[in-house]
Amino acid sequence: LAKTTQPISMDSYEGQEVNITCSHNNIATNDYITWYQQFPSQGPRFIIQGYKTKVTNEVASLFIPADRKSSTLSLPRVSLSDTAVYYCLVGGKYGNKLVFGAGTILRVKS
Amino acid sequence: DAGVIQSPRHEVTEMGQEVTLRCKPISGHNSLFWYRQTMMRGLELLIYFNNNVPIDDSGMPEDRFSAKMPNASFSTLKIQPSEPRDSAVYFCASSLTGSSIQPQHFGDGTRLSIL
Numbered sequence: 001l002a003k004t005t006q007p008i009s010m011d012s013y014e015g016q017e018v019n020i021t022c023s024h025n026n027i028a029t030n031d032y033i034t035w036y037q038q039f040p041s042q043g044p045r046f047i048i049q050g051y052k053t054k055v056t057n058e059v060a061s062l063f064i065p066a067d068r069k070s071s072t073l074s075l076p077r078v079s080l081s082d083t084a085v086y087y088c089l090v091g092g093k094y095g096n097k098l099v100f101g102a103g104t105i106l107r108v109k110s
Numbered sequence: 111d112a113g114v115i116q117s118p119r120h121e122v123t124e125m126g127q128e129v130t131l132r133c134k135p136i137s138g139h140n141s142l143f144w145y146r147q148t149m150m151r152g153l154e155l156l157i158y159f160n161n162n163v164p165i166d167d168s169g170m171p172e173d174r175f176s177a178k179m180p181n182a183s184f185s186t187l188k189i190q191p192s193e194p195r196d197s198a199v200y201f202c203a204s205s206l207t208g209s210s211i212q213p214q215h216f217g218d219g220t221r222l223s224i225l
């Protein structure tokens with residue numbers, strides 16, 4: 001399983017765009033990159049997933065460069081309710097396990 | 111649609127007692143996962159099932175822990191005897207298939223405190 005590295009914490013203000021970068025130097029050819037969000041007292045929630053280039057949904061965008069050794073989760077115009085822990089995970093289509101790292105604590109201030 | 115349902119939400123018991131945590135996965139999901147979350151160790155996968163069969167229990171801490179999935183709509187995680195170091199939040203998650211690229215849907219967890 002490819003190991004991921006992401007910042008321990010980030011601070012932002014309401015209305016700003018937040019970019020959280022994850023490093024996964026040992027990503028395998030079959031691996032996808034998936035991001036989860038966890039609010040206090042709740043289980044993690046799937047946000048977005050991608051294999052290469054750019055993926056966008058109603059919540060976030062995911063940017064993956066050509067070498068796929070890193071990825072960036074972009075949250076447009078964050079609000080206080082986006083304060084959460086964000087996890088970057090890497091896993092293959094034929095794998096079964098998700099390994100959660102420490103995640104990035106995002107604090108959004110008013 | 112109902113999400114993953116876990117019970118109880120909170121459990122406080124004395125060490126040595128048996129603890130049973132329950133999970134109802136999303137209907138139609140074939141894979142079920144049990145996780146444990148603590149401040150020190152983060153979110154750890156304990157065991158997962160595919161089609162009610164345990165596939166990988168390498169994350170189960172020791173013999174005091176056991177998990178069953180008697181049917182597609184119910185799973186239990188038991189700790190017997192419980193110890194204070196078992197105090198944690200236990201999450202159950204389910205996904206459509208066992209592939210790691212399938213989104214996992216988590217319940218709200220059971221906060222377990224062993225005194």
